[in-house]
Amino acid sequence: MGQPVAWFDITAKDAAxxxxxxxxxxxxxxxxxxPMNxxxxxTGSSEGIPGGIGQAGNGNQPGIVLYVAVQDAKASLEHVExxxxxxxxxxxxxxxxxVMAVFQDPDGNRVGLWQR
Structure with a gap:
């Protein structure tokens, strides 16, 4: 069985x-x-995946990243490379x-990894 999407993150130029x-x-x-605002x-529903909306800046680019649940983020990044x-x-x-991490696929799409 493959790994599920576990979280979504929307990063905005103006989070508020x-x-x-x-x-x-x-x-x-x-x-x-x-503290991080x-x-x-x-969503008020048990369907779908949880997520959040944060502020762009300090290396965070505006956009949407889906986080996939993995057993070992470091090993997964080695596989990515x-x-x-x-x-x-x-x-x-x-x-x-x-633990969280983010990678770019060969086309430059940003994808996150989520390790519990």
Whole structure:
């Protein structure tokens, strides 16, 4: 069985504006009351995948990244590079949550890895 998509991340030039846009467009409840002002999305449904909306800058480009669940982010990035992709963001820990990383596929598409 393949690995599922585990998270979506929307990075915006103006995160507050994006929070309002997506809340109104899709009826999402977006809670950005945290130190990073990262908007945690609550769709109000058990269907779909969880996600959030953050601010571009400091190396974060505007865009959408889907995070795929993997057992080992470092090993997965090594496999990415053998297949012709490249590491964009090396694995880093989100305390108490898991490990994230981002790579570019051979066409330059950004894809995330999520390790619990």
């Amino acid at each position: 504006k994006a929070h309002k846009f997506y809340a109104e467009l899709f009826g999402w409840n977006i809670d950005a009351n945290n 990262y908007g945690m999305v609550d 053998r297949l012709g992709g490249k590491t964009e963001v090396p694995p880093y820990e989100i305390p108490g949550t898991g």
